[in-house]
Amino acid sequence: MTSVPGRLIVLVAVLGLTAAGCSSHHAGSPAVSPEPSRTAPPPVDNRAPQEIVIAGFPTGTSPIYHYSIKSLDSSESGVIDAPDKIAEITLPPQHYTRPPYTEVVIYLLTKDRSWVKLEDKPAGRSGFSPKWMSFNPKKLPNEDGTPDVYSGEAAPRAAYIIFENSDNISRTSPGHFRGTVNLSQTEGFLTAANLKALGRKADSIPFTVVLDAQGRLTSTTMRIPAAGKFKAGTFEITYDHYGTAAVPKLPTAAEQTKAPAALYRLFN
Numbered sequence: 311m312t313s314v315p316g317r318l319i320v321l322v323a324v325l326g327l328t329a330a331g332c333s334s335h336h337a338g339s340p341a342v343s344p345e346p347s348r349t350a351p352p353p354v355d356n357r358a359p360q361e362i363v364i365a366g367f368p369t370g371t372s373p374i375y376h377y378s379i380k381s382l383d384s385s386e387s388g389v390i391d392a393p394d395k396i397a398e399i400t401l402p403p404q405h406y407t408r409p410p411y412t413e414v415v416i417y418l419l420t421k422d423r424s425w426v427k428l429e430d431k432p433a434g435r436s437g438f439s440p441k442w443m444s445f446n447p448k449k450l451p452n453e454d455g456t457p458d459v460y461s462g463e464a465a466p467r468a469a470y471i472i473f474e475n476s477d478n479i480s481r482t483s484p485g486h487f488r489g490t491v492n493l494s495q496t497e498g499f500l501t502a503a504n505l506k507a508l509g510r511k512a513d514s515i516p517f518t519v520v521l522d523a524q525g526r527l528t529s530t531t532m533r534i535p536a537a538g539k540f541k542a543g544t545f546e547i548t549y550d551h552y553g554t555a556a557v558p559k560l561p562t563a564a565e566q567t568k569a570p571a572a573l574y575r576l577f578n
Contacts, residue, residue, distance in 0.1 A: 359479040363487055363519050366527040367470050368392070373553035382543035389555050395421040395460045398558035411435035418442065418558060419460040424450075425561060426569070426577075438573065442561040445569035450577050469530045469547045471496055472517055479519070487519040491532070499545065500534070507538035526552055 355362065368375060370392050378387040388399035401415040411430050418425040425442040433440060447457035472491045473479070479489035493499050494512040505512050517532040529548045536542040 359481045359487055360473060360476065360489075362481070362525070363479055363521070363527070364470070364473050366519075366521045366525050367473070368527065368549065372526075374551075374555045374557060375549055375553070376551040376555040378548045379546070380548075381545045382541065389558055391555075391557055394557065396558050396560075397460050406435075409435055417458075418560070419447075419458065420560070421460050423447075424458050425566060426573070438570070439567050442566040443569040443573055444566050445573060449574050469527065469549075471498075472530060472532065473519070476517075485521045485523070485525075487521075488517065489519075490514040490516050499532075504534075504537070504540050507540050508535070509537070511535055511537060522552075524552075 357365075368390065372390075372392050374389065374391040374393065376387070376389050379385065384402045386399070386401055388397060390397050397417070397419045399417045399419070401417075404413050404415070405411075406413065411432055413431075413436055414429040416427045416429065418427070423444065424447040425444050427440075427442050428436050428438050429440070430436050445458075447459045450458050452458055475496055476489045476491045479487050481487050492513045493508075493515050494505055500508070500512070515532055515534060517530055519527070520529045522528050527549050529546065531547075532545040534540075534543045534545060
């Protein structure tokens with residue numbers, strides 16, 4: 311990863327020079343004080359701010375990391391382990407009334423196997439096994455028709471789309487950037503009703519970006535203005551625990567079961 315533009319490299323030069331055979335106790339040989347520390351000028355980074363920000367996005371060679379997505383009415387989190395090709399993704403809670411319960415869906419994906427777990431409160435309300443259910447990734451494909459297994463696209467693509475669709479990103483300070491994105495041309499962030507209420511405001515939604523000392527993305531935040539019946543809100547994606555997040559644990563034989571046909575009907 312490229313270092314954050316403007317990162318300071320501190321060079322401390324301590325010179326312990328004295329006259330040969332002399333010491334500070336000899337007359338006419340004053341002690342030589344160390345030179346003051348010098349700070350090198352920030353390295354020059356001639357890349358465009360957009361290029362710097364996009365370069366900070368996690369890739370297939372990034373160390374394991376954790377992410378979270380938060381908006382006014384939803385949340386998602388997960389761990390992406392690119393070196394081992396494992397992803398664990400926890401979707402926002404869903405609330406049901408017949409019967410009343412709350413359910414959290416957790417996906418566990420490797421390059422060739424997939425599981426899903428339904429965590430119910432109270433337990434057992436959905437009627438599905440509380441174990442990891444191994445499913446055929448071809449029978450529950452992604453929206454583009456590809457099998458639902460780990461891929462390079464497993465990371466939250468939302469942040470990348472924000473950067474890619476913006477051509478006015480500027481650096482406000484080392485590691486900090488801001489810009490605007492046209493959400494009327496971007497799917498997946500706002501509902502059609504919200505976009506309609508925003509009107510021309512959707513063409514220029516402000517966002518900020520923060521990179522860490524290694525130039526890696528740590529957060530991006532969009533500020534959605536109020537419009538019509540929709541309140542103002544914040545859409546935030548956070549990336550953290552680079553290289554230190556716990557590797558998702560694959561289920562043992564006793565911890566898993568084969569997904570029933572009802573699961574495929576539920577998710578299709």
